[in-house]
Amino acid sequence: MATDIRTRPPGDQEDQVVGRGRRQGSRLFRDWYGALGQADANGEPTAYVFVMGSCAEVLRAFDFHMVFPEINSLQTAVHRVSLDYLNAAEDSGYSPDVCGYVKADVGVHLRDRQHPNGVIPRPSLVIATNMCNTYVKWVEIWERMYHCPVFVLDIPGQRGIGWRANPGEAGFEADRRYVQAQLEELIELASRISGKPFDVDRLVQAMEHVNRMGAAWREVLRLNQNVPAPFNAMGDAITYMGVLSAYRGTELGAQYMEDLRAEMEERVARGLGTVEDERFRLHFVGTACYSHFRRFLELFQNWGAVFVNSEYLAYAGGGLDRGIQFDTSRPLESLAEQLLLTGQRSMSNMFFSQDQLADTVRDWHADGIVYHAVKSCRTVSTGMADSREYLVRTRDIPALSIESDLVDPRLWSEAQVKNRVDAFFEALGARKAAAAAGRR
Amino acid sequence: MAVATAPRADGRLEAILDQCRELAEDPDLPAVARWREQHPDGRVIGHFQVYFPEEIIHAAGMLPITVMGAGSRIDAKQADSHIGSFICSICRTSLELGLSGRLDALSGFFTLPICDVARNLAGIWGRNFPAQVSQILYLPQNATSRHAATYLRDEYQRLVGELEAIGGRPIADAALRQSIGVYNENRRLLRQLYQLKRESPWLVTSSEAYVLTRAGSVMPREEHNQILAEALAALAQRSGRRQDRVRVVFEGGFCEQPPLDMLGLLEEACYVVDDDLLIGMRWLTEDVVAGDDPLGALADAYLEHSTYSCVQHDDRKPKEAMLMARVDEAQAQAVILAAAKMCEPGLDEQVAYQKVCEARGIPHLLLEFEEKMTGLERLRMEVETFVESILFD
Numbered sequence: 141m142a143t144d145i146r147t148r149p150p151g152d153q154e155d156q157v158v159g160r161g162r163r164q165g166s167r168l169f170r171d172w173y174g175a176l177g178q179a180d181a182n183g184e185p186t187a188y189v190f191v192m193g194s195c196a197e198v199l200r201a202f203d204f205h206m207v208f209p210e211i212n213s214l215q216t217a218v219h220r221v222s223l224d225y226l227n228a229a230e231d232s233g234y235s236p237d238v239c240g241y242v243k244a245d246v247g248v249h250l251r252d253r254q255h256p257n258g259v260i261p262r263p264s265l266v267i268a269t270n271m272c273n274t275y276v277k278w279v280e281i282w283e284r285m286y287h288c289p290v291f292v293l294d295i296p297g298q299r300g301i302g303w304r305a306n307p308g309e310a311g312f313e314a315d316r317r318y319v320q321a322q323l324e325e326l327i328e329l330a331s332r333i334s335g336k337p338f339d340v341d342r343l344v345q346a347m348e349h350v351n352r353m354g355a356a357w358r359e360v361l362r363l364n365q366n367v368p369a370p371f372n373a374m375g376d377a378i379t380y381m382g383v384l385s386a387y388r389g390t391e392l393g394a395q396y397m398e399d400l401r402a403e404m405e406e407r408v409a410r411g412l413g414t415v416e417d418e419r420f421r422l423h424f425v426g427t428a429c430y431s432h433f434r435r436f437l438e439l440f441q442n443w444g445a446v447f448v449n450s451e452y453l454a455y456a457g458g459g460l461d462r463g464i465q466f467d468t469s470r471p472l473e474s475l476a477e478q479l480l481l482t483g484q485r486s487m488s489n490m491f492f493s494q495d496q497l498a499d500t501v502r503d504w505h506a507d508g509i510v511y512h513a514v515k516s517c518r519t520v521s522t523g524m525a526d527s528r529e530y531l532v533r534t535r536d537i538p539a540l541s542i543e544s545d546l547v548d549p550r551l552w553s554e555a556q557v558k559n560r561v562d563a564f565f566e567a568l569g570a571r572k573a574a575a576a577a578g579r580r
Numbered sequence: 581m582a583v584a585t586a587p588r589a590d591g592r593l594e595a596i597l598d599q600c601r602e603l604a605e606d607p608d609l610p611a612v613a614r615w616r617e618q619h620p621d622g623r624v625i626g627h628f629q630v631y632f633p634e635e636i637i638h639a640a641g642m643l644p645i646t647v648m649g650a651g652s653r654i655d656a657k658q659a660d661s662h663i664g665s666f667i668c669s670i671c672r673t674s675l676e677l678g679l680s681g682r683l684d685a686l687s688g689f690f691t692l693p694i695c696d697v698a699r700n701l702a703g704i705w706g707r708n709f710p711a712q713v714s715q716i717l718y719l720p721q722n723a724t725s726r727h728a729a730t731y732l733r734d735e736y737q738r739l740v741g742e743l744e745a746i747g748g749r750p751i752a753d754a755a756l757r758q759s760i761g762v763y764n765e766n767r768r769l770l771r772q773l774y775q776l777k778r779e780s781p782w783l784v785t786s787s788e789a790y791v792l793t794r795a796g797s798v799m800p801r802e803e804h805n806q807i808l809a810e811a812l813a814a815l816a817q818r819s820g821r822r823q824d825r826v827r828v829v830f831e832g833g834f835c836e837q838p839p840l841d842m843l844g845l846l847e848e849a850c851y852v853v854d855d856d857l858l859i860g861m862r863w864l865t866e867d868v869v870a871g872d873d874p875l876g877a878l879a880d881a882y883l884e885h886s887t888y889s890c891v892q893h894d895d896r897k898p899k900e901a902m903l904m905a906r907v908d909e910a911q912a913q914a915v916i917l918a919a920a921k922m923c924e925p926g927l928d929e930q931v932a933y934q935k936v937c938e939a940r941g942i943p944h945l946l947l948e949f950e951e952k953m954t955g956l957e958r959l960r961m962e963v964e965t966f967v968e969s970i971l972f973d
């Protein structure tokens with residue numbers, strides 16, 4: 141594929157470009173946690189939000205700090221201390237069967253918000269979307285702990301397979317009016333809490349940043365259609381996603397994503413992949429196992445496999461994977477419209493995924509799909525076995541199912557996962573060899 | 581502790597209760613088959629838990645039924661390969677009903693956004709039963725938005741359109757008004773049943789009230805109204821006597837239903853004077869005044885005149901306070917806080933309920949259940965110990 145590297149920032153050396161996304165991402169991440177610590181010390185307004193439907197555009201207009209409890213929970217696992225937090229939550233009454241993200245977070249709060257990455261400020265406002273229903277239960281926990289205002293932004297999703305609603309059509313417009321009315325209510329609330337009047341220009345500014353970020357991110361993902369794929373959609377991409385969430389609606393975030401696009405273009409131009417010899421290309425469904433993240437990835441990389449795309453990047457990015465096009469000449473209406481479109485897209489990726497999965501396998505030249513069911517997250521896991529059965533049966537797409545958890549190390553069984561992974565690659569290798577022989 | 585004895589019933593009441601028990605437990609849905617014989621061209625629409633505005637299906641001349649799993653009578657043999665082991669049993673056995681052909685009569689299946697297992701069911705259903713319309717009816721999760729009622733009315737209007745397409749004929753406002761009347765009557769009778777349970781629990785056991793209620797989920801409500809009216813009259817004539825038993829509220833039966841054996845076991849140990857079993861059938865707490873805009877009236881009732889459950893967020897209905905009000909109104913001494921195994925919303929809420937009980941000094945017992953339960957003997961011991969600790973405290 142032809143690649144244009146003209147977007148590379150002037151003066152940047154090539155070897156500084158490769159790996160820049162990870163380096164910059166880690167730095168931005170540290171800065172962000174640092175700012176949260178400051179916010180706590182200074183008592184600045186802070187909103188707890190989720191990666192799906194963060195409402196960053198509105199919050200930026202009122203200078204709220206944004207805390208992402210899902211990222212906090214994930215980070216406890218990456219730091220290998222999630223079990224301590226899970227135990228604290230279970231000791232306080234939460235069942236072993238409750239979502240591990242919720243419990244790791246409850247553990248953080250039970251420990252006076254002391255987190256491996258720093259202290260987490262108290263919430264002045266809490267926003268949940270219905271994009272995961274557990275979000276709604278989760279916010280009720282903080283409501284009880286902190287008596288803080290809670291806002292549930294309700295985004296009606298796709299109603300069924302084959303259901304379509306496009307802007308301008310009656311069904312879509314009914315949903316859009318509901319979302320828009322709620323956004324107006326959220327703006328009133330945010331203004332009251334922050335003590336700042338609503339300035340539409342600041343909203344527009346944030347929306348413009350998101351437009352740039354979305355366009356670059358979409359392109360980053362598309363660049364992974366190249367062979368070899370320039371990044372691992374379940375490896376470094378987790379860092380990229382962190383920045384995508386935490387810096388959504390900022391100049392820094394937009395610039396980061398544009399730099400990342402340049403890096404990927406550079407990698408493609410130089411034919412740089414993520415493994416020495418890219419033998420297998422896979423699409424991923426679910427979330428990674430963060431308590432054993434490195435090992436989890438190695439089990440695949442050791443076979444020369446790369447995750448070329450992941451549904452996780454679609455829904456956890458709040459649907460930004462296809463870009464977003466705010467029309468800033470009619471800001472609120474457009475915000476509602478695009479939140480609805482991207483929100484629906486995220487939810488459809490979890491509940492009605494079969495067609496998108498098949499399209500991605502085709503467009504990203506994947507050899508198969510890996511489904512990772514996690515006990516914690518029934519939102520993404522309930523439909524997996526059925527979706528797998530459907531795609532194997534109707535589209536002959538090879539698929540692997542494995543099971544563990546996001547943050548609960550007790551649910552990780554390396555021997556079991558490895559056996560399945562190895563058997564899958566052996567079969568996939570044989571299938572590819574047979575197909576190649578058939579072509580000769 | 582008082583020894584439990586079932587109240588004596590006359591023959592007719594016994595027959596009604598047997599019939600309802602059978603309807604509640606029979607996975608082959610005999611009442612639906614009977615209705616289909618009488619209405620060869622009639623359509624049957626299934627919906628999942630918790631609340632669904634059945635009046636709209638009823639007004640279309642169709643039979644609404646609640647798909648709520650299959651209790652303990654079937655194995656989820658086929659569904660197990662479609663749904664992981666960490667998913668609640670109601671979802672698994674509901675799918676099994678479909679995969680085993682028992683729901684072939686359905687023209688449509690609607691699920692609700694109560695949790696993401698339920699939302700996923702729409703995709704699973706659509707992939708496996710492409711001949712049925714399979715959708716999510718998006719009830720609002722932002723109940724306090726000024727726009728929620730308008731949105732919900734629009735969503736109900738959308739449902740009307742879907743049903744008109746399935747049935748091939750329009751749904752008139754007059755039909756909606758008439759259906760709302762039938763359901764108002766149904767809810768009135770159910771309120772009476774629960775009042776009896778609260779005031780004279782020795783006249784109706786908890787599982788009797790349960791099967792009487794549940795029968796309505798698979799039969800036309802007109803028939804159910806007759807059954808309830810007859811049963812209520814007979815129950816009032818019963819000769820049971822008040823016993824010295826602990827009065828208990830059972831909380832946690834809003835979606836997946838505990839096995840009948842478990843309810844039986846509880847009522848042997850105490851009076852279950854109120855509960856949230858099948859709360860969707862009793863969601864609207866007052867008569868709906870259909871007026872000129874029946875859909876609007878239904879939407880308004882859902883938001884403004886309704887009870888609570890852990891799958892709806894509404895700042896005006898703090899759930900612990902609502903539970904405490906239920907306890908107070910029923911003059912209960914204790915609470916059984918149950919949750920279906922693997923049920924995220926139920927398990928989350930259990931913690932909050934436990935805290936408020938602790939704060940108010942209300943004895944409470946935490947239980948987990950699933951449709952097919954083992955270990956009922958151990959459960960019996962737990963419940964008996966719990967009740968004794970209250971009686972002899």
Ligand code: SF4
Binds near residue numbers: 210240517520
């Ligand atoms: S259920 Fe899944 S999406 Fe929802 S909070 Fe838990 S991990 Fe996140």
Ligand code: SF4
Binds near residue numbers: 629669671697836925
């Ligand atoms: S039992 Fe709980 S998890 Fe299962 S469908 Fe019902 S509400 Fe959802």
